[in-house]
Amino acid sequence: MFLGPRRLGHMSAGPADESERRSGPLLQHLARRMLLRSESALTPLGLRPRHLVALTVLRDSDGISQQGLAGTLQIDGTNVVGLLNDLEAAGLVERRRSPEDRRRHVVSLTMAGTKRLREAECALADAEDDVLGALTPDERDQLYDLLRRASQGCAPPCAGAVEPAC
Amino acid sequence: MFLGPRRLGHMSAGPADESERRSGPLLQHLARRMLLRSESALTPLGLRPRHLVALTVLRDSDGISQQGLAGTLQIDGTNVVGLLNDLEAAGLVERRRSPEDRRRHVVSLTMAGTKRLREAECALADAEDDVLGALTPDERDQLYDLLRRASQGCAPPCAGAVEPAC
DNA sequence: GCAGATGGTTTGTGTAGCACCAACCATTTA
DNA sequence: TAAATGGTTGGTGCTACACAAACCATCTGC
Numbered sequence: 202m203f204l205g206p207r208r209l210g211h212m213s214a215g216p217a218d219e220s221e222r223r224s225g226p227l228l229q230h231l232a233r234r235m236l237l238r239s240e241s242a243l244t245p246l247g248l249r250p251r252h253l254v255a256l257t258v259l260r261d262s263d264g265i266s267q268q269g270l271a272g273t274l275q276i277d278g279t280n281v282v283g284l285l286n287d288l289e290a291a292g293l294v295e296r297r298r299s300p301e302d303r304r305r306h307v308v309s310l311t312m313a314g315t316k317r318l319r320e321a322e323c324a325l326a327d328a329e330d331d332v333l334g335a336l337t338p339d340e341r342d343q344l345y346d347l348l349r350r351a352s353q354g355c356a357p358p359c360a361g362a363v364e365p366a367c
Numbered sequence: 368m369f370l371g372p373r374r375l376g377h378m379s380a381g382p383a384d385e386s387e388r389r390s391g392p393l394l395q396h397l398a399r400r401m402l403l404r405s406e407s408a409l410t411p412l413g414l415r416p417r418h419l420v421a422l423t424v425l426r427d428s429d430g431i432s433q434q435g436l437a438g439t440l441q442i443d444g445t446n447v448v449g450l451l452n453d454l455e456a457a458g459l460v461e462r463r464r465s466p467e468d469r470r471r472h473v474v475s476l477t478m479a480g481t482k483r484l485r486e487a488e489c490a491l492a493d494a495e496d497d498v499l500g501a502l503t504p505d506e507r508d509q510l511y512d513l514l515r516r517a518s519q520g521c522a523p524p525c526a527g528a529v530e531p532a533c
Numbered sequence: 534g535c536a537g538a539t540g541g542t543t544t545g546t547g548t549a550g551c552a553c554c555a556a557c558c559a560t561t562t563a
Numbered sequence: 564t565a566a567a568t569g570g571t572t573g574g575t576g577c578t579a580c581a582c583a584a585a586c587c588a589t590c591t592g593c
Contacts, residue, residue: 223488
């Protein structure tokens with residue numbers, strides 16, 4: 202395919218120049234399409250897409266506090282409680298009190314959680330084929346790496362911090 | 368469905384070596400982070416993130432029917448009506464009756480819509496810096512291209528674009 | 534021509550996933 | 564000991580949808 206990115210031409214195929222190539226809307230679009238397909242694929246596993254997001258984040262931030270998780274997921278702390286209640290009731294995550302500060306809960310994946318996450322990822326194969334069908338396997342791999350790096354990049358510095366200045 | 372194991376990696380964290388590298392949850396995670404930041408950035412332009420998604424899709428599928436748009440955005444037709452009402456009231460899109468089938472509305476960006484979309488994309492710069500800060504400019508470019516290609520590839524078959532390439 | 538299907542619109546109802554508030558306990562810090 | 568903090572619970576409200584019903588204009592097949 203000739204996909205001439207960022208060439209200013211007569212036809213308005215895409216953003217006019219390179220300064221406006223924003224991933225945000227595309228991210229949202231594809232995420233929605235993926236979300237809809239994920240729901241049905243995850244139902245047999247007793248999970249919802251947001252649970253999977255949490256598990257995925259937890260795999261990369263094991264031992265995070267609930268506040269840290271709230272910061273990474275960018276959802277209110279009270280909703281994190283409910284989310285973790287679900288996951289803990291299913292035996293997929295574990296809340297232990299932090300030895301350093303016994304007010305804190307240290308959240309981590311259990312064996313069952315790791316296993317379930319892997320199963321869920323397998324179950325998402327069809328959804329991904331559907332939504333990312335236009336990409337070659339190699340490109341999907343590339344995409345995954347980029348998303349993962351971006352995702353990790355926005356967690357560690359402020360994962361457990363209270364400072365909103367990051 | 369038989370899924371062979373992927374190639375072995377040396378990465379420590381993340382999916383186990385043979386695990387499936389699914390972009391879905393990451394996509395959703397990053398889309399949410401982007402969404403939250405986009406909202407405030409778009410408010411001064413009188414737009415909401417979903418409007419921007421629609422405009423972005425329209426730029427690539429100009430002359431699509433409302434049903435086609437509903438299919439691409441994967442939202443119910445009745446909600447497309449409301450979405451387009453917003454955008455048309457703002458003068459950003461245009462609904463014309465299709466000459467071939469006068470039941471249809473052919474939707475396209477107006478000049479103002481194209482311009483506003485570009486402005487919005489500029490306004491999203493900060494949000495993107497924030498969410499994709501871990502990626503180099505080059506990688507962001509790469510990401511954009513992948514997302515865009517995936518997004519274009521998942522248009523419903525013969526959705527009714529101007530150029531019926533199929 | 535006519536019946537039925539189709540594209541779009543309106544209205545109205547329901548729901549999921551959140552935010553946000555207030556009260557509370559356990560614990561840490563000043 | 565008082566105040567701040569991490570987490571929990573219960574409650575309210577909002578937004579972005581899905582979904583259904585009724586409707587008009589138009590197209591299609593007989």
